[in-house]
Amino acid sequence: MGVMDQILEKAVEEEEAVSYDVLVVGGGIAGESASLDLADMGFKVLLVEKEPSVGGKMYLLSKVFPTLDCASCISTPRMAAVSHHPNIILHTYSEVLEIRKLSESDFQARILVKPRFVEDDCTGCGQCEKVCPVVVPKEYDFGLRGRKAAYIPFDTAVPKKALIDLDHCIFCGQCERTCPVGAVNFLQVPKVVKVRVRAVLIATGYELFSIERKTEYGYGKFKNVITAMQMDRLLAPTRPFNAVLRPSDGKEPSSIAFVLCSGSRDRTLNNPICSQVCCMYSVKQAQLLMGALPLADVTIYYMDIRAFGKGFEEFYQQAKAMGAMFVKGRVAKIEETENDDLVLWYEDIENGGRISKAVHDLVVLSVGLKPNSEIVEVFKGEVLERDELGWIRSRDENVNPVETSIKGVFAAGCVLGPKDIPDTVLEAGAAAAQVAAYLNEVGV
Amino acid sequence: MTEVNPILIEEIKRYGAFDVTACYSCGVCTAICPLVEEGREFPRRMIRYALLGIRRKLFGSPELWLCYYCGECTSSCPRQADPGGFMMAARRYAIAEYSFGRIAKIFYSKIGAPLTFIVLTLIAGLLMILFGGNPNMSSADIFSLLSRETIHHAGIAVGIIVLLGALVNLAMMYRHLSQNSVKVGGLSGLIRVLIKEVAYQGRYVKCESRSRFLTHMSLFWGFLLLFLASGVNFVSGTRSPIAIVIGFVGGIFLLVGGIYFVAKRAERREPFASYSDFMDWAFLALILLVGVTGFLLDFALVTNLPLMAYTMFSMHLIAAFDLLIAAPFTKFAHAVYRPLALWMSERV
Numbered sequence: 001m002g003v004m005d006q007i008l009e010k011a012v013e014e015e016e017a018v019s020y021d022v023l024v025v026g027g028g029i030a031g032e033s034a035s036l037d038l039a040d041m042g043f044k045v046l047l048v049e050k051e052p053s054v055g056g057k058m059y060l061l062s063k064v065f066p067t068l069d070c071a072s073c074i075s076t077p078r079m080a081a082v083s084h085h086p087n088i089i090l091h092t093y094s095e096v097l098e099i100r101k102l103s104e105s106d107f108q109a110r111i112l113v114k115p116r117f118v119e120d121d122c123t124g125c126g127q128c129e130k131v132c133p134v135v136v137p138k139e140y141d142f143g144l145r146g147r148k149a150a151y152i153p154f155d156t157a158v159p160k161k162a163l164i165d166l167d168h169c170i171f172c173g174q175c176e177r178t179c180p181v182g183a184v185n186f187l188q189v190p191k192v193v194k195v196r197v198r199a200v201l202i203a204t205g206y207e208l209f210s211i212e213r214k215t216e217y218g219y220g221k222f223k224n225v226i227t228a229m230q231m232d233r234l235l236a237p238t239r240p241f242n243a244v245l246r247p248s249d250g251k252e253p254s255s256i257a258f259v260l261c262s263g264s265r266d267r268t269l270n271n272p273i274c275s276q277v278c279c280m281y282s283v284k285q286a287q288l289l290m291g292a293l294p295l296a297d298v299t300i301y302y303m304d305i306r307a308f309g310k311g312f313e314e315f316y317q318q319a320k321a322m323g324a325m326f327v328k329g330r331v332a333k334i335e336e337t338e339n340d341d342l343v344l345w346y347e348d349i350e351n352g353g354r355i356s357k358a359v360h361d362l363v364v365l366s367v368g369l370k371p372n373s374e375i376v377e378v379f380k381g382e383v384l385e386r387d388e389l390g391w392i393r394s395r396d397e398n399v400n401p402v403e404t405s406i407k408g409v410f411a412a413g414c415v416l417g418p419k420d421i422p423d424t425v426l427e428a429g430a431a432a433a434q435v436a437a438y439l440n441e442v443g444v
Numbered sequence: 445m446t447e448v449n450p451i452l453i454e455e456i457k458r459y460g461a462f463d464v465t466a467c468y469s470c471g472v473c474t475a476i477c478p479l480v481e482e483g484r485e486f487p488r489r490m491i492r493y494a495l496l497g498i499r500r501k502l503f504g505s506p507e508l509w510l511c512y513y514c515g516e517c518t519s520s521c522p523r524q525a526d527p528g529g530f531m532m533a534a535r536r537y538a539i540a541e542y543s544f545g546r547i548a549k550i551f552y553s554k555i556g557a558p559l560t561f562i563v564l565t566l567i568a569g570l571l572m573i574l575f576g577g578n579p580n581m582s583s584a585d586i587f588s589l590l591s592r593e594t595i596h597h598a599g600i601a602v603g604i605i606v607l608l609g610a611l612v613n614l615a616m617m618y619r620h621l622s623q624n625s626v627k628v629g630g631l632s633g634l635i636r637v638l639i640k641e642v643a644y645q646g647r648y649v650k651c652e653s654r655s656r657f658l659t660h661m662s663l664f665w666g667f668l669l670l671f672l673a674s675g676v677n678f679v680s681g682t683r684s685p686i687a688i689v690i691g692f693v694g695g696i697f698l699l700v701g702g703i704y705f706v707a708k709r710a711e712r713r714e715p716f717a718s719y720s721d722f723m724d725w726a727f728l729a730l731i732l733l734v735g736v737t738g739f740l741l742d743f744a745l746v747t748n749l750p751l752m753a754y755t756m757f758s759m760h761l762i763a764a765f766d767l768l769i770a771a772p773f774t775k776f777a778h779a780v781y782r783p784l785a786l787w788m789s790e791r792v
Contacts, residue, residue, distance in 0.1 A: 216476075216520065265468075266522040303470045332475030332520065347471030353489050355480045 002167040004114075011112055011190040019196035020046040020089070022435055023109055024203060025096055025375055028056020029421060030413025030428040031203035032078045037432035038201075039087035043439065046195060047082060048111055052093045053157035054079050056205060060140060062235035064421055065284040066315035072156065072237060079158040092159060097192065100380045105198040105408055105442040115188035116163035122183040124152055124160035128175035136168045142230045144247070145240040150175040150184075155238060198442070199408050199435050202384075202392060203428065206369040206414040209263030209271065216333040217262060217365055223248035224340050225363045228258070228281060235288045244292050246362045248340040253362035256289060257344055258282045258300040259331045264368030265303070273389065275368030276418040279306045282366045283316050286324040299325040299360065301346055309420065329356070334363060369418040382406045391417045402431040408442075410435055449497030456494055459552060460533035460719050466525040467491050473517035473527040478650050479510060484789055486510065487517055487527040490534060503541050504624025508534050509778070509785030514651040515715025528715050536721070539777055542617040544609075548773035557722045561766055568765040571598070572758060584745050584753035590761075592681070599678065602768055609772035610780050617781055621788050629790045637787045647786075655704070656716075663701025663731070669694025670738075691738070699735040702728055723774050733763040 024035045027049030035045045047054070058064075059079070061071035082088050091113055098110040118128075132148035139147075140154050149168040152160060164175065164184070176184040208229055212220040219225050224246045226234075234244045246253045260282060264275040279302065286298045305326065307316040320326060329346035336342055342363045348356040371390040376383075385393040385405035392411045395403035402410050412431035413424040453465065467488075474480055474488045486507040493502040502508075511531040518528035540549040550556040572590065575598075580588035587595075618628075629637075640646045645664070648657045673691035676684055706728050708717045737760035744753035771777060 261470075261522070267524040268520065268522060303468065329475070330470035330472050330522070332472040345475040347474040347485065347488060349469065349471050349488075353471070353474065353485050355474055355477075355482055355485050 003169075004166045007166065008112065008114065008190050011192045013110075013192045013194065015194045018089075019198075020044045021197070021439055022046070022199045022201055023048065023096075023099075023107070023195070023197040024201045026056070026203035026205055026413075026415070027051075027054030027079075027082070027090070027092065028203060028205045028413065029058040029075060029078065030205060030415075030424045030431075031056070031201070032075075032082050033425050033428035034201055034203060034412055034432045034435075035082050035088050036078065036085065037429055038435060039085045041432070041436050043087065043436065045085075045088045046197060047088055047090050048094050048096055049090070049092045050095055051153070052116065052163050053153040053159070054082060054090065054092060055156075055158065057229075058421055059154075059156075060229065060233060060236070061281075062232045062237070062239075062288060063284060065280045066309070066311040068284070068287070070237065076156045076158075079156070083158045090159075091193075093163065096375065096378050098378050098380055099200060099409075101382050101406065101408065105439070107197045107200055107408065109195050109197055109200075111193045111195065113191050113193060115190050116161065117166065117184065117186055117188050118150075118162045118164060118179075119183040119185050119188075120161065121181045122161040122179075123181060124157075124162065125180065126152055126162070127178045127180060128162050128164075128184065131174040131178045133172060133174070134168050134170055136165065141233050141240050142227065144230055144233055199410065199438055201431055201435055202373075202375055202404070202409065202411040202415055203413045203431075204372045204375050204415045206418065207372045209269075209275075209368045209370050211263045211365050211367045213269055214263060214266070217259065217331070217363075218334050218336065218342075219365055222334065222336045222340075222342060222363075224253075224336075224342055224361065225334060225365060227262075228278070228285060228364050228366045231285050231289075231364045232281070235285060235292060244289065246340075251361070252293060253296055253360075254293075255297045255360045256293075256299070256362045256364060257331075257342070257358070257360040258286065258298070258364045258366055259334075259344070260300065260302040260366045261330060262365035262367045263370075271368060271370065271389065273418070274306060276306070277420050278366040278368060280309070280312055280315065280420070282364070283307075283319045283324070285364065286319050287322060290322050290324065297325065298323075299327055299358070301327050301329060301331045301344065303328070303330050309422075327358075369414060371415060373415050375415075379406065379409075384409060391415065402427060402434050408438060410438075447498065447500065449499060452497035452499055452502075453494050456530070456533050456537050459536040460721060461494075461526065461530035462719075463524060463526045464491060464494070464530040464533075466523040467495065467527070468523055470522060472520055472522060476516050476520045477511075478514065478516065479512065479647055484510060487531050491525075491527060491530055494530070494534060500620075500623060502534065503538050504620045504622075504626065506621060506626055506785035506789035508538055509782045510647070510789060511535075512648055512651045513716040514653075518715040518718075526715075526718075529719060532716070532719075535778070536723075536775070538617075539773070539775065539781070542613050542620065542777075542781070543773050544612045544616065548613075548777075551723050551770065551774050552721065554722065557726065560770070561726060564766045564769055565762055568762040569758075572761065579750065579754050581750050584748050584750045586741075586745070586753060586757045589754050589757060596678070599674070602765065606768050606771055610777070613772050613777060614780055614784060617784060618788075621785070626788045629787050633790060634787050637783050641786050642783055656708075659701045659704040662697045663705070666694045666697030666699075666701055666735075669697065688742075692742075695735050695738050698731060699739075702731040702735060706732065727767075727775055730763050730767040734760060734767060737763060 021043035022038055022045050024031045024047045035047045039045050059075045064071050083090050094111050094113045097112050100108045128150040129148045132150040134149035135146040137143035138145050149165045152162050289298050307313040328349045332345045334342050341359050341361045343357050345357050348354045373390050373392050387393050392415050394401045404411050410431045412427045471488050474485050484507050513528050513532055515528045518526050550560050575594045669690050673687040676687040709720045737756045741756040
């Protein structure tokens with residue numbers, strides 16, 4: 001057990017006098033959108049985010065498909081908005097421990113607010129980060145670069161306040177001595193706040209599929225096999241090396257392969273469904289790569305390109321016209337050569353079904369999504385139902401998609417099933433409307 | 445013109461490929477297969493032929509016989525469509541398809557197969573009663589039960605029937621393959637097949653676990669040695685000591701192989717053993733029966749136990765009769781189909 005876990009065990013229970021209209025769990029694009037919509041309607045919203053900053057997965061992306069708009073340019077204003085809205089109370093670095101339905105439109109929630117070991121006086125100047133001697137892999141860059149043990153999650157984090165990762169801290173005290181406002185406080189204790197809310201909205205989204213489980217692809221073993229999320233980080237404006245480089249030797253890749261359906265549509269990995277976004281984000285990354293590395297070849301190995309949304313097919317055709325190669329055939333296995341290049345084995349289905357292998361110097365696994373729905377375990381009394389794959393079950397897929405098995409508990413975004421950003425934002429809006437209707441129905 | 449037949453897949457599914465319609469044609473099975481070589485790709489292409497019902501292409505493909513069912517494709521198939529099981533089922537269907545008048549179909553019917561073996565056993569028993577003499581109950585002498593000449597003639601008769609059956613079926617298979625423009629590979633090719641693939645079974649090594657390769661070798665050489673022993677007896681006209689030694693070694697080889705495959709099929713853990721039809725079991729049961737009764741017969745002869753000797757002798761002959769007569773129409777026929785397919789596909 002880490003130091004942090006031992007500290008969290010000693011959390012102090014606190015009864016909060018205030019009650020809220022809605023508890024929104026998850027501060028990604030779905031949670032932010034729904035919170036803003038509800039707050040604009042005049043409801044008091046408590047937004048709880050597990051990570052030290054809101055933003056979720058969208059903030060990490062380079063651009064969005066098919067418009068190629070900058071993802072962080074769209075999401076940072078929303079992140080700032082939730083933290084400034086008078087009707088939204090934001091708890092970051094906090095976890096919901098328990099939700100109990102006492103009666104209709106009366107829920108009691110226990111929320112663990114973890115100590116950042118930095119007081120709210122923090123100005124986000126980053127001096128502590130500079131002096132901290134400990135370097136650990138940075139979560140927000142999926143390990144592509146490091147961060148300090150005293151750190152600000154990322155440049156545009158909301159709230160932009162430092163925190164100290166006690167599990168890696170060596171207690172040298174340099175941050176404490178350096179901080180110009182004396183905000184570092186190692187004596188902070190965790191607290192558990194008890195609040196009453198009238199409705200709950202689950203927007204915990206998704207996790208990337210743990211693709212190391214697909215041993216044939218060698219992720220985690222072969223250095224130059226990365227996930228598409230890592231590639232998105234390499235392409236983002238806030239990217240690690242300010243260039244697209246392959247991990248093993250820092251070389252600029254000249255031949256990049258995308259392996260679609262990595263961890264999706266695969267019964268051997270117990271995920272038989274399509275993740276819906278991988279085709280299009282791969283097409284997007286292919287286009288961005290051809291801009292970033294004009295001399296590089298980009299090859300996409302696919303079974304079928306699912307370009308089903310507005311402007312998607314045109315986006316796909318555009319990638320083809322730009323010179324991305326599309327090869328029909330699911331990659332069966334990947335092998336590593338002596339100089340860390342990778343050999344992909346596949347059946348070239350459109351060329352007579354020929355058994356083929358191709359060498360690439362960087363392989364991007366277009367990993368699928370899996371539900372981040374462990375939140376169901378905090379529900380006491382009534383059961384929040386999930387489907388057999390772990391996505392939250394809608395009360396009715398067709399006419400009531402955002403209601404869950406518990407009346408007064410709603411869900412939006414990827415926690416209901418894989419979907420892209422526009423659909424997620426739409427669903428968040430729909431959920432906000434449903435929550436408002438529910439609150440009006442049960443009376444203020 | 446290519447004919448399409450939507451019923452074919454339903455027929456093949458009855459032979460063991462229960463999940464193959466889940467296939468979405470991604471090609472992982474082909475790309476993961478350790479035996480696939482350029483120009484002779486399977487299983488995906490075979491599955492496409494089957495799903496579309498292109499009978500001529502499917503049964504005219506030597507690829508069916510280039511698969512040794514290691515199960516790599518089955519364990520990596522993202523649809524769990526069991527491509528390895530499909531290839532096995534297609535081979536079962538092909539055995540029926542290649543047999544004269546599709547007579548071999550009966551060995552894949554749930555009622556027909558056991559019934560055929562009962563009838564064969566009855567025929568063998570009846571022949572023994574018809575041609576058998578009065579056994580000498582004071583000392584164990586098998587020739588008092590069936591005379592040397594009778595055994596001799598029966599051996600020749602069975603041999604001719606089996607050979608004829610095998611040749612006719614081979615010709616049928618040849619016709620199927622040549623209709624699909626697959627040509628034989630010349631004399632040197634045939635010699636290479638016989639040495640590298642029949643005697644040594646080089647492709648089996650590429651595909652299989654070491655233990656399965658070795659036990660299959662053991663089974664194969666066991667058969668060969670036993671035939672050799674019979675041949676020596678046949679030529680010398682007596683129970684020669686050389687034949688006894690060769691037979692003993694061959695019998696051990698046969699039993700080792702047989703027991704290994706029974707254990708694997710009972711365990712059902714490896715893909716190739718996940719589904720066994722009646723013939724898979726009957727084949728192994730007959731092999732073991734022939735082996736065990738052979739050893740017990742020798743034991744009874746050495747220790748001079750007349751009753752046991754005659755019982756074992758009769759059982760041994762009947763089991764061998766069943767096994768051999770059925771050979772060209774059951775999975776035993778792979779012993780001739782595989783070499784022909786390898787020869788015709790020039791994959792040596």
